Amino acid sequence: MEEMDEKEFDSVVTTDLFNRMKQMIEEKLFPSENMIMLLKCIGYNKMLKCHRNRNLSHSELCNFFEKKINEEEKKEKEEKNEKLLMDLSECFITLGYAFPYELLSICVSYLLKVAMKKKESKETQKEVEMAFVALCSVEYYEVEKEMYLNEIEDIFQYHQEHHNLTRLAYQCAWQFLMNKLLADSSLKGAIVYELHFAREAARELEELKGKVDWKRKEEERNGGKGEKEELVLLRWLQTVYSFCGLQEVMNEEYIVLIDSVVQLFRAAKDNHKEISNMCICIFTIAVGDNAIGIDALLENEVIDVICGNIWQSTFEEKVPKECLSMLSAISHRLKGKEDDETEEAKRKMMKRKMIKKMEEEGFEDSISSFHGFISLFNKENRNGFYFNIEDCLTYNKGNEAP
Template sequence: MQKIEEMDEMIKERNISMENAILLLKHVGYNKELKMIDLESFNYSLLSERMKEMINDENEKKKEEMNEKFLVDLSECYALQHSYFIPDEYRSIIVPPLLKAASKKEGNEETQKEVKMALLALSHVNTYFEIEQELYLNEITEIIEYHQEHQNLTRLAYQSAWQFLIKRFYWDKSLKEVIVKELHFAREAARELKELVKSVDWNRNEEENGRIEVLVIRRWFDVIYEFLYSNTLWNEEIAGLINCIVQVLRASRDNHKDIRNRCFDILRCAAENRNVKIDDLLKSGAIDLYLEEMKQSIISHSLIRNCYYFFLNVSKRLKEEEDDETEGKKRKEMKRKIFERMEEEGYEDAIAGFHDAVSFLNEKYYFQLSLDVSDYFVNV
């Protein structure tokens, strides 16, 4: 908080020009986003209040008097520095100019930097409140579609565009047709991840591998989790995305604990989503990975929870009645395959060994895990 207030005082006393202050704040915000650090002190600082006043002042000017670039700069600084949620009245002010800045299509390096910064700022516009579609949908859709055709964005900028849109999905389920069928999120996320993982040396540990590719992968994981949590449509592209997550997990499991754990979180979320097919989890190798992990001599509480939730959902969904005779036969065959793999991997012993941990987890972390061991078994 002290450094934030010191900068406000420097601006007030004219010891630093507003132009230089903005450049510094944008640089700080850029690095904060990449390293996933929150500066909560900014939210309640005098500098935050000063920026809100300046945003209001610039926005209230007549069109011919308004400095659009200055408003974009202020909006980027404010969005990138802010944690939690941006108030309604400021979201409605900053989103349109940021989208306009992000819509530039010139291919030069300077424009790419401007577009990347605008999209990065938009990706920080929170999910806590809904934003009217008129404020953003046509513009963000065009940005994503144009990149899919012309490849004009950096990987971070493209991921940021999706992050902004998927955050809107949390509140507005009417976006599912656009996200799933028109813009093909699952296909695009899988393609981007495949390209990113080629650039990472997975034999190096997390501390040595602090490249931007790893940071962008983590950001993609955030939106993939949000997508699977919110989505109610299925297509073949989602099966491809699950396959991709399994591949990343296998690559990262030895030296990148954070990425490995995020992969397990996503696969657990996929098992909870009734629109992700259990057959896709089986064919991708996700079930095998969970079974392998359960046999480890050391396993964290969070991963024990993941294992329980994963197999609880798999079991529940496979126990559902299927009226259609053909589908019923497919389900029975799939249950048989899963049960055989469980037997091979010693699943019953692992579940029984974890059972003593359930009460502790429920009490300490407020989980709602079942104490009935039979709930975690697939009855063929």
């Protein structure tokens, strides 16, 4: 399974496979401990590579899991097999979807018990990692804050001091919390100011960037067969994307995070399309977010990335299209005059800096050869967005001083 791409994975992990597994368990043709180990391995690989396989939920094994979890949970405390409940919860959550609320609450509580283990042995680290891989698949289901917030805060604070979690476990823990933020905006303060997501994510991106072989060509990455560091890096970028989409308060840590994404893009742009495209998606949010100033975008070189990649010859690629849209968004932000004199002076200064940047990148010289490019963009775009290159970041003579 570690070598399978998503198509291969789906061809093997079928509803029929799960139905046969359930039959083998009932007929005692296969030791249940080994079956659980196999199912945990399937769920782990599915989540690591972000496969969307949902075949368990359409199988008889899914109903079997629900029944077994409920039966075991109803037992008296001294009769209850918590290890079995933890294992069943992990299999059920990683392989299924659309969970009944009561069952979800049971599974989350047992997975958190595993996740809170603090021993630094490799065996414990692996158990904790697999628990968090399961927890981050809970996605947007509403689970009361009281069920997890204190535990998650304790886990983060302990890790930030002792570094006991694996990189994947730490990323999954953040994704679990970010999923909850979509349903409960009151978590934003804790995520930004108490747990310092932006600072932690920037550090993780920087460290992972140093572990990836960026010289490996794109064609050498076949399907889901990338190095684990690359897979974890992509997962972190998806979590950063979720965070940036919800961020409304700019602080220094947020700006440092965007700078880390810029440096990652520069490392990935030649040989890793998936990572570089994900970086561009994050820049798109940053450019459109009024909380981060144009001056910050200039300082951390987001503007350089836009200018440096907008002139790619293959317009079918995602990057130049996104860069063109970002350029338009910056232009729109700099157009409207401010009533406050200080803010208006700042806007004009930023506009002058942007024009200087455009000139340094040969913007003016490229306009004549770029008409066909823009025409194709406007023709193919289905979102109603129309780009007029002559209006982009140029002054209206007579209306504004240069």
